[in-house]
Amino acid sequence: SAVISQKPSRDICQRGTSLTIQCQVDSQVTMMFWYRQQPGQSLTLIATANQGSEATYESGFVIDKFPISRPNLTFSTLTVSNMSPEDSSIYLCSVRDTSYEQYFGPGTRLTVT
Amino acid sequence: QKEVEQDPGPLSVPEGAIVSLNCTYSNSAFQYFMWYRQYSRKGPELLMYTYSSGNKEDGRFTAQVDKSSKYISLFIRDSQPSDSATYLCAMSVSASKIIFGSGTRLSIRP
Numbered sequence: 001s002a003v004i005s006q007k008p009s010r011d012i013c014q015r016g017t018s019l020t021i022q023c024q025v026d027s028q029v030t031m032m033f034w035y036r037q038q039p040g041q042s043l044t045l046i047a048t049a050n051q052g053s054e055a056t057y058e059s060g061f062v063i064d065k066f067p068i069s070r071p072n073l074t075f076s077t078l079t080v081s082n083m084s085p086e087d088s089s090i091y092l093c094s095v096r097d098t099s100y101e102q103y104f105g106p107g108t109r110l111t112v113t
Numbered sequence: 114q115k116e117v118e119q120d121p122g123p124l125s126v127p128e129g130a131i132v133s134l135n136c137t138y139s140n141s142a143f144q145y146f147m148w149y150r151q152y153s154r155k156g157p158e159l160l161m162y163t164y165s166s167g168n169k170e171d172g173r174f175t176a177q178v179d180k181s182s183k184y185i186s187l188f189i190r191d192s193q194p195s196d197s198a199t200y201l202c203a204m205s206v207s208a209s210k211i212i213f214g215s216g217t218r219l220s221i222r223p
Contacts, residue, residue, distance in 0.1 A: 045211075058210075100162075100205075101162050102159065103159055104159075105156050
């Protein structure tokens with residue numbers, strides 16, 4: 001299974017600012033994803049990070065608010081832009097390998113004040 | 114109706130009991146079925162992964178898929194306090210978007 005690390009593990013940010021979350025995988029993976037998890041709730045897919053091209057966003061999520069980069073097969077970033085308290089959540093990086101098994105990083109706990 | 118329904122619990126059982134966690138789904142095209150375990154303040158950890166119908170066993174854990182009833186289960190034998198976590202079922206049609214259940218909070222009492 002892939003080993004995934006995320007930075008930062010947690011942050012407290014002010015309204016109107018932006019935060020970039022990094023995701024690093026220990027091996028090359030086909031697919032990388034970004035999820036959001038509200039406290040006590042399930043996982044909501046934000047977007048699929050595509051290597052060398054624009055990310056594919058799910059309904060309700062837009063590139064201006066959540067720009068994503070994926071420069072290679074082991075690294076991706078998610079930026080949460082112009083934050084509001086409603087963006088307070090856990091953000092999770094996830095990867096899928098060729099066996100279709102999907103793994104998650106430890107998450108980034110974001111609080112917006 | 115949600116695509117995947119999961120009882121949120123919480124479910125509390127004594128140590129050593131057999132635990133049964135369940136999900137129902139509405140999309141008959143689902144082919145891949147997964148169970149994740151999530152400890153507090155951690156990311157979800159893949160526990161079991163099955164393709165199509167049938168049973169799969171891994172130590173104390175057994176995953177069961179009944180496609181005719183659109184019903185999947187995770188059984189935990191000889192439950193331990195360390196099994197206390199939230200369990201999420203998940204499923205997908207192909208190598209595409211995975212749909213997650215809302216998770217069941219499980220507590221094993223020593």
